[in-house]
Amino acid sequence: MKAYPDLERGESASETGRRHIPTRVLKQAVKLTKQMSAIQTALDGINPLNAGRKRDEAVMLLRKFFPGMEDFEKHLRKYKRELKTLENDKAKLEKRAETAEAKAKANEKTGIAKQMHTAQLQADYNSLRRLVDSLPEDLVRQAQQPQKTHDLQI
Numbered sequence: 001m002k003a004y005p006d007l008e009r010g011e012s013a014s015e016t017g018r019r020h021i022p023t024r025v026l027k028q029a030v031k032l033t034k035q036m037s038a039i040q041t042a043l044d045g046i047n048p049l050n051a052g053r054k055r056d057e058a059v060m061l062l063r064k065f066f067p068g069m070e071d072f073e074k075h076l077r078k079y080k081r082e083l084k085t086l087e088n089d090k091a092k093l094e095k096r097a098e099t100a101e102a103k104a105k106a107n108e109k110t111g112i113a114k115q116m117h118t119a120q121l122q123a124d125y126n127s128l129r130r131l132v133d134s135l136p137e138d139l140v141r142q143a144q145q146p147q148k149t150h151d152l153q154i
Contacts, residue, residue, distance in 0.1 A: 035068070
């Protein structure tokens with residue numbers, strides 16, 4: 001932990017109520033994935049000139065792969081509920097992330113609209129200010145004096 005202070009340990013199984021998947025099962029999955037890749041490479045490499053040798057190589061690899069795969073499936077059945085829970089949690093988190101991202105985009109659009117509106121108001125104000133500043137002072141003073149109301153008699 002001293003070397004990587006920003007890393008945190010996961011929650012304990014007693015707190016989450018889940019059965020944690022042992023690392024050996026995860027390592028077994030990685031091993032099977034590598035074996036599957038080797039089998040796929042062997043099968044893809046078969047051509048008319050080397051069909052017999054590549055076929056024998058693929059069969060040998062499959063003989064090693066199937067027992068491990070069966071064992072892995074047995075382990076997966078034990079952890080199927082936990083895997084389903086993790087998948088559901090992941091889906092919920094992805095949905096929350098999408099919602100948060102959509103809200104952020106909406107807020108960004110709203111913020112941009114507010115900025116544009118503010119900029120437009122500022123431009124209008126500056127335009128009016130230039131107009132007022134260009135008027136002669138005596139006209140401005142006259143316009144600022146209170147108007148006298150004349151009573152009209154009919």
